[in-house]
Amino acid sequence: MDPAAELIDLLGASLVHTHPVDRLIYAKDSGVASGDPAIVVLPGSTEEVAAAVRIGVAAGMPIVARGAGTGLAGGAVPPPGSLLLVLTRMNEIHEVDEIGRTAWVGPGLVNLDLSEALADRGLEFAPDPASQQSSTIGGNVATNAGGPHCLAEGTTVAHILGVEMVTADGRIVILGGEAPDEPGYDLRGLIVGSEGTLGIVTRVLVRLIQRPPEIATMLIVFDDIHTAAQTVSDVIAAGLVPAALEMMDQPMIESVENFAHVGLPTDAAAVLIAEVVGTAEGTAVEAGEIREIADRNGAREIRTAATDEERALLWKGRKNAFGSIAQSAPDYYLSDTVVPRTRFVEVLDEIYAIAERDGLRLMNVFHAGDGNFHPLVSFDASEPGMTERVIGASHDMVLAAVAAGGTLSGEHGIGLEKRDLMHLVFTPQDLDAQARIRDAFDPEASLNPGKVLPDGARLSERPGR
């Protein structure tokens, strides 16, 4: 029996797609690469995922899982001939434990829907990637997603206590759980950020945190991007841990303001969005200290959001940064690198120099407090040679970050995009060890093959050497 027929038996014809148009819809994520799945299915339960995996494996098909497809590194791009599992139907909140502050949810649940559903219980899910209106928890797990509020709370891995997962041989295992420190290796920790290559996550146990009683959000305006960056370094070095510390440069401010009309000063060289949360007393003190540091660095203006509406407006500006680009150019390339926070200013200068050298239109929005860069080049891909130039420049920006002791990705993942750059930050022995981990989970390399690790990462097939 051919796998498509088996899958139709399993799920019904309406949830199994083989038509070229349907396959095209799911051929790529939000990055540049594209693939071509042979079969696209939309399972609705763990058992259906497990059965679909068994059918795919028996047919020798590569198996790729996908959520909303907001990833930028090509992690969800299905190779030719693959079976693509779209998990967006598995979007339930199964159970919430208010005392333990945890919830079991489906991988297809949209990030923002989770926090909104929990708001009236005074709880929230801390990771808040800019894509949170559409990205799914499963996708957040796959990429170890970040977001502005990971500065104080840590990235997704700190908020995933357990997963239920279908293994490469179609079995169901639970890793981690409500009780802390499950005996044995922390496989849960390996799954987060593994980009769908170790198993297919079918339920996620998320950690929830108390919503803060008080939030103070400030917009700090600078006439010089260096003093803005210095302010960030000084805040971190002073030991303050704001909930978020975000930065946008002038071209990005202008783009966002033209799009979202939130009242940003378009002539400013840079703005910081600093947010402190906690008790009223705590936030007042912390906000005061940040203001003082900003003043000392010559901030032109400091606005504090007086109402929830004003606060929402400030964040609307930040979270629409990427969406705003469409007005100025048909295409953009967004990169993601991290540097030690003390090297931030120096790498920033290098990134601008690279864009200027190549005559590219660069705008920047950063998770500055984490040292996480998101240089964004807007361009027109129909211009001959332009895409190559942009990718070349972005590559040089990654090199600059790595030379400063940084790494390839802070929150987008490696996927296809940076797989062949892994040797920049890891030795052949390091990559071999990572390949051993992958092989332990998926000996036949069925799950999302070709992602994360470069070809030949496993130094020898012979165990031991």
Add this chain to the structure above:
Amino acid sequence: MTTLRTATLRLFERLRDESGDDEGRFVVAPASMEEAAGLLDVAAAEGLTVRFRGGGTHSGIGNPVTADLVITTSRLSSIIDWSPGDLTAVVGAGLTVDELEATLAEHRQTAVLPETAPGATVGGILSAGMSGYRRLRHGPTRDRVLQVTMATGYGSVVTGGSLVVKSSTGYGVPRLAVGSLGSLGMIGVVALRLLSRPLASATVAVADAPAALSEVYRPIAVLETSEGSFCYLAGTEEQLAAQTAGLAADGVPGLAWPEPIDHPIRLSVRVPPAAVPETVSLVRELDPVRWVAEHGVGVVTVGFEELEDSLFGDLRSWAVSRTGSVVVLEGADFIGDGVDPWGKPPSSIEIQRRIKDSFDPSGICNPGILPGGL
């Protein structure tokens, strides 16, 4: 040891730690990761089993291990790189927690490692996967481990993770290393994310620990112990004043942690946080010498002079029925005629076994120490 070739013996002699070992085993102290990997390479080729040792404070965890050789981290014990502005530090695994924290305090920073583990090394804490009481607010130790360099059971030096505070770059080798109890190789160098020490802190005695947990906004820890219940707060003076206003009693300044539990039998009961109050009731009935329950976290550490295996079995069954576990941290041999320190292996045991086999193909690194005899 007679199987060693002369050249190998010379290498071992050069690295030999003269301080020796209570059980008379050969003790070597490599001074670099390359030496550690070289030793493991030789040990693998010769079929010599190896134990790793830091401060020896957590050596009672896991199934008993017989080993031909002990490799200590005593010569890998320096602060290699500390960047206060980045709030990161790179240290040798053999550095003691006390020494690290004392140094970090110079810049009002902390690695948030366990508060009461005298003599414990950073590598030992990581290897045993132990977290301190501040976990309620700051998360487990493993969430602050940015990078790990280990000498693997197949004799390779491997670094995983990145020396930045946020990364989604490759597989989480550090997450695998934390809690692996030396079963994959030796953790030699680690990079940690640091936090600032709070300007002010207080310990407040409370009558009802679960109530304190729900009423106070993000306390550092809420502990219920054999000596009473305490809520731990940290922040600025103003913050503390506001937080203690919600509690009945005034606090005393500083964080007064319970004395370490160091009785012959030591258990770690791990349950969902919501099940802590019930666990406390059960533990009290067993008449322990001392115990500390971490509300909101789900860990209850209990010390006994002696414990019947049937009572232990009841406690374990109950924890398992709540999706938790009871891990014997010390003294599994003294509970009745001896008990399994871990209990039933997790459902992922096959994957766990393949990982063990892949990182330690000759089966020489702390063989059998993990659940399921891995």
